[in-house]
Amino acid sequence: MRLSATILFGAVIISLIVCTVMAKRSRKPIGNWVSFLLCGLTLPVVGNLILVVSRNRILSDIGFYFYFLGLDVAIYALLHFTLTYCEIGWRSKVLRYTVYSLWIIDVIQYIVNPFFHQAYSSEAVILDGSPYYRLIPHLGQTYHRALDYGVLLVIFFIYDYKIRKTPRIHRDKYVVIFASLMISALVETYYIFSRRPVDMSMIAFAVFGFLVFYFALYYRPLRLLDRMLAGVVSDMPEAIFFFDNAKRCIWSNNPGIALTGIEGGKFEDARVKLDDIFGEIDYENTGWCKKLVIGTGDDARHYYIENTPTMDENLNITGFSILVRDNTQYQRDLMKEMYNATHDGLTGLYTREYLYECIEKKLQSDADTNYLILYIDIVNFNIVNDVFGRQFGDHVLYKVSDYLKNSKADNLLYGRLGGHTFGAMVEKSQFNQEAMEEKLINLTVKDENLEHHIVVHIGVYEVNPEDETDVTLMFDSARLATSRMKEDTPIHIVYYDDIIRDEIVYDQLISNQLQLAIDERQIRPYLQPIVNNKGELEGAEALVRWIHPDDGFLSPAAFIPVFEKNGLIADVDRYMWRCACEILADWKKRNIHKFISINISPKDFYFMDVVDEIEKLVDEFGIQPEKLRIEITETVMMTDADDRLQIIKDLRDYGFIVEMDDFGSGYSSLNLLKDMPVDVLKIDMHFLNDSNENERASKIVKNIINMSGDLGIASLTEGVETRDQYAQLADMGCLLFQGYYFSRPVPVDEFEHDWLRRRGGVGL
Ligand code: C2E
Numbered sequence: 001m002r003l004s005a006t007i008l009f010g011a012v013i014i015s016l017i018v019c020t021v022m023a024k025r026s027r028k029p030i031g032n033w034v035s036f037l038l039c040g041l042t043l044p045v046v047g048n049l050i051l052v053v054s055r056n057r058i059l060s061d062i063g064f065y066f067y068f069l070g071l072d073v074a075i076y077a078l079l080h081f082t083l084t085y086c087e088i089g090w091r092s093k094v095l096r097y098t099v100y101s102l103w104i105i106d107v108i109q110y111i112v113n114p115f116f117h118q119a120y121s122s123e124a125v126i127l128d129g130s131p132y133y134r135l136i137p138h139l140g141q142t143y144h145r146a147l148d149y150g151v152l153l154v155i156f157f158i159y160d161y162k163i164r165k166t167p168r169i170h171r172d173k174y175v176v177i178f179a180s181l182m183i184s185a186l187v188e189t190y191y192i193f194s195r196r197p198v199d200m201s202m203i204a205f206a207v208f209g210f211l212v213f214y215f216a217l218y219y220r221p222l223r224l225l226d227r228m229l230a231g232v233v234s235d236m237p238e239a240i241f242f243f244d245n246a247k248r249c250i251w252s253n254n255p256g257i258a259l260t261g262i263e264g265g266k267f268e269d270a271r272v273k274l275d276d277i278f279g280e281i282d283y284e285n286t287g288w289c290k291k292l293v294i295g296t297g298d299d300a301r302h303y304y305i306e307n308t309p310t311m312d313e314n315l316n317i318t319g320f321s322i323l324v325r326d327n328t329q330y331q332r333d334l335m336k337e338m339y340n341a342t343h344d345g346l347t348g349l350y351t352r353e354y355l356y357e358c359i360e361k362k363l364q365s366d367a368d369t370n371y372l373i374l375y376i377d378i379v380n381f382n383i384v385n386d387v388f389g390r391q392f393g394d395h396v397l398y399k400v401s402d403y404l405k406n407s408k409a410d411n412l413l414y415g416r417l418g419g420h421t422f423g424a425m426v427e428k429s430q431f432n433q434e435a436m437e438e439k440l441i442n443l444t445v446k447d448e449n450l451e452h453h454i455v456v457h458i459g460v461y462e463v464n465p466e467d468e469t470d471v472t473l474m475f476d477s478a479r480l481a482t483s484r485m486k487e488d489t490p491i492h493i494v495y496y497d498d499i500i501r502d503e504i505v506y507d508q509l510i511s512n513q514l515q516l517a518i519d520e521r522q523i524r525p526y527l528q529p530i531v532n533n534k535g536e537l538e539g540a541e542a543l544v545r546w547i548h549p550d551d552g553f554l555s556p557a558a559f560i561p562v563f564e565k566n567g568l569i570a571d572v573d574r575y576m577w578r579c580a581c582e583i584l585a586d587w588k589k590r591n592i593h594k595f596i597s598i599n600i601s602p603k604d605f606y607f608m609d610v611v612d613e614i615e616k617l618v619d620e621f622g623i624q625p626e627k628l629r630i631e632i633t634e635t636v637m638m639t640d641a642d643d644r645l646q647i648i649k650d651l652r653d654y655g656f657i658v659e660m661d662d663f664g665s666g667y668s669s670l671n672l673l674k675d676m677p678v679d680v681l682k683i684d685m686h687f688l689n690d691s692n693e694n695e696r697a698s699k700i701v702k703n704i705i706n707m708s709g710d711l712g713i714a715s716l717t718e719g720v721e722t723r724d725q726y727a728q729l730a731d732m733g734c735l736l737f738q739g740y741y742f743s744r745p746v747p748v749d750e751f752e753h754d755w756l757r758r759r760g761g762v763g764l
Pocket residue numbers: 528542543544555556557560569572573576599600601661662686718719720721738739740741745
């Protein structure tokens with residue numbers, strides 16, 4: 001008995017030590033606790049080994065110590081291992097330190113046992129012919145057992161809780177440990193109560209240790225892995241079919257079943273069904289992939305098919321898999337993305353970039369044909385948008401794009417370049433300028449409520465066969481051609497040619513010369529008198545003139561539009577306003593109480609704080625604000641109406657008299673007047689004269705004068721050229737007059753000579 005127990009315990013101890021070292025070396029985080037637990041389990045076995053080999057009391061006592069204290073260490077390690085393994089922490093510090101204290105008491109009572117014998121004593125029995133010291137437990141031993149059983153019970157609860165909370169697949173590893181621990185505890189209990197001399201329950205403890213070692217460190221639930229793999233494959237978006245070496249389908253995932261419509265797990269039918277859908281599939285060769293399109297047009301479906309061989313560990317082919325991916329949605333999204341990137345959202349025409357790309361390709365592939373590049377601009381589109389609303393503005397854009405879409409010209413490429421501009425390239429032989437002009441003259445846009453005549457300008461750049469100009473530059477040139485067109489011109493189509501090029505160069509030239517011209521006073525104000533209905537002088541309008549050293553006398557029409565485009569107008573106006581203030585300051589000194597009107601370009605508002613600028617000037621020159629009248633045009637109000645209204649109010653609050661210039665041109669509406677707090681309305685006669693319907697014109701003027709009178713706004717008619725007009729207008733109630741009939745705009749000294757010194761007037 002002794003010998004066999006010695007051998008058995010020895011073997012168990014060696015195995016436990018080996019496992020302890022292996023667990024320590026394992027890289028898993030739980031490894032440390034496993035190795036500690038195995039070490040703890042080794043100690044009681046060592047104790048029992050000592051008891052088995054010992055033949056005297058002292059050695060047996062050492063055995064008992066190993067046994068009892070080792071058991072404490074093992075249970076302590078088991079508790080910590082369990083908490084980590086089951087991912088449960090100590091719920092409270094008090095609990096934790098109470099348990100530790102109970103263990104410390106247990107250790108202490110064993111230490112004092114030799115003096116008080118309160119834990120245990122031993123008695124010698126004869127085993128295999130020699131004395132074997134058997135345990136006689138006392139109260140302390142009961143305490144020790146109660147403590148260790150108590151902790152064991154807690155550990156059982158933890159496993160029980162964990163097993164109930166864990167999904168089935170993962171439960172195994174807890175169940176095994178729970179069960180083996182239970183068996184070890186029962187075996188141990190049996191030995192305690194049976195009082196058999198040699199405690200074979202140690203073997204059960206060791207087996208428990210080995211199970212922990214395996215399950216905590218090496219166990220991989222194979223069933224779980226299989227199920228996981230099958231789950232992943234089943235839920236893949238791709239259809240997948242596995243074939244064996246006989247080229248028979250043995251399994252397919254859910255998308256595969258859905259694709260082929262095989263029923264009741266009859267996977268062998270999949271092959272025929274696949275052939276039905278995709279035509280003959282190559283089952284003879286493995287390791288290929290291809291793309292297939294089934295159907296046409298919008299119904300076309302796009303597939304990707306891949307055949308991959310399957311192999312065992314020795315690289316022998318065991319069959320193959322066929323994977324089918326339905327790329328239809330991806331392909332549609334891609335097409336949509338492409339479409340969105342290359343087409344304008346509103347009109348569906350090509351975007352600028354895409355149009356340029358297409359034109360470039362076309363020109364490269366077809367170098368012999370003569371083409372025209374068209375830059376198509378909707379004039380004053382922003383005003384249409386502001387006045388008639390965005391919806392109507394969109395209608396205008398649709399109208400132009402529909403026109404392009406419906407064109408029958410061959411080889412026509414077209415797109416939307418930006419807000420209100422379109423671009424096209426057409427074969428020269430297909431472009432009929434006269435017919436096009438005809439269409440553009442009568443271009444109107446209607447919706448349910450509105451009908452509006454829209455003005456479209458087309459700039460044309462002719463592409464010569466050997467022309468290497470960049471497409472962007474071609475469109476720039478065509479655009480420049482339109483920019484040369486006057487708004488009220490009856491012509492809508494203009495070619496970019498040498499004249500335009502020269503004009504552009506000239507514009508640049510005068511822009512460069514402007515500063516010097518101001519410094520040298522080549523640019524100066526002319527004054528045009530403004531008289532009352534008795535023909536007496538009331539004031540004058542300051543109009544800019546440029547006496548150019550090379551080109552002679554330049555009228556504002558030659559340079560103001562250029563400077564309005566490039567922003568230099570602000571420099572001209574600032575200078576003109578200063579000149580007007582200088583003259584007024586001089587008049588003030590000479591006791592002349594006439595006013596001067598200055599012009600404000602709508603563009604000035606973009607480049608400076610107009611109110612601040614003018615206020616500073618009158619302060620600087622010490623003149624009364626009402627002597628400097630301010631002419632603004634109604635286009636000023638077309639954008640940012642609220643801001644601009646505030647500007648007018650600010651000017652009037654400061655004491656300036658604000659006049660609305662050119663009333664009768666453009667979009668003038670009496671409605672606008674109602675909201676515009678101006679003092680004077682300047683009615684432009686020569687716009688009305690153009691109409692050649694004098695009677696109608698005079699009725700309109702009469703109405704305007706009456707209405708403005710009702711609104712408390714004084715009227716001034718400009719462009720008065722004949723005595724008749726003057727008489728008629730005076731009759732209608734107009735108060736102020738300006739025009740060639742009285743005088744052309746003249747240099748300041750001439751004005752002073754003719755109008756101030758003479759103090760005369762032009763009578764009726
Ligand atoms: P506007 O402000 O409407 O100026 C009146 C224009 O009508 C002047 O042309 C003037 O010479 C012309 N005019 C005066 N009486 C008659 C007449 O009886 N019959 C005809 N047919 N025309 C008459 P001008 O001086 O060529 O100026 C043209 C435009 O240039 C001005 O129109 C104004 O808009 C602009 N302008 C002139 N000076 C300045 C300036 O200093 N700054 C700004 N921003 N614009 C200016």
